[in-house]
Amino acid sequence: MANACVFCHSVGGELLWQNDLCRIVLVDDPNYVGFCRVILNNHIKEMTDLNPTNRIKVMQITFVVEQVLREILQPTKINLASLGNKTPHIHWHVIPRFEDDMNFPEAIWSAEVRSGNKPKIDGLFNRLQAKLAEALV
């Protein structure tokens, strides 16, 4: 556990699912509906610092999140990213992107290109949680 690390000291969002290796959270970002993160439980910096088996497990879980978000939201594109420059604790961003979102087709880290549609999806947390529980048995 690293003293200054936000993912060592907080869940990092609304907890959707967890196992011994990692957790899935829904990020509370009004600009990006359905933005989820897969966060490793342990403080490990790079994917290649994980053993090969756990690397693949993390990716398989990340792809389940992608699949579930596609089923519920039908986004224009899914963006996957593991950056960690500020928080070097493995976490995967899984970001549903839409043609009318704040930055499309640029990355969400680039300058805003429009105010952006901010859709509200009724019961999104519960629907994600149910589908993840079903897929990740």
Place this chain on the structure above:
Amino acid sequence: MANACVFCHSVGGELLWQNDLCRIVLVDDPNYVGFCRVILNNHIKEMTDLNPTNRIKVMQITFVVEQVLREILQPTKINLASLGNKTPHIHWHVIPRFEDDMNFPEAIWSAEVRSGNKPKIDGLFNRLQAKLAEALV
């Protein structure tokens, strides 16, 4: 093959390695030394459009690129990203990041925070090619 797709019609960088599934290229970006891409050969949009076996193969190759870049360049952090909003043809960015690069600790898609160090590494292409060939037998 998609008519307007740059990765269907060009290699996408300096070719370091390839197999039937994908290729690894060195991106010619003076601001990001060692920036590589793993590009699927077929025009497929999302990782979850690939079958699970090929998904994992693509990731294992991406992690080899990460490992080799870490060995040669000792970056502060590795950034991995599959976005594809403009080019919806699976490609993984593998980006070595340094504290003195143009955007650190922000994402490379964000606004420039400094002019940035632009190191030249002698024989980088050949060193990457040799290490990848050794790791990806």
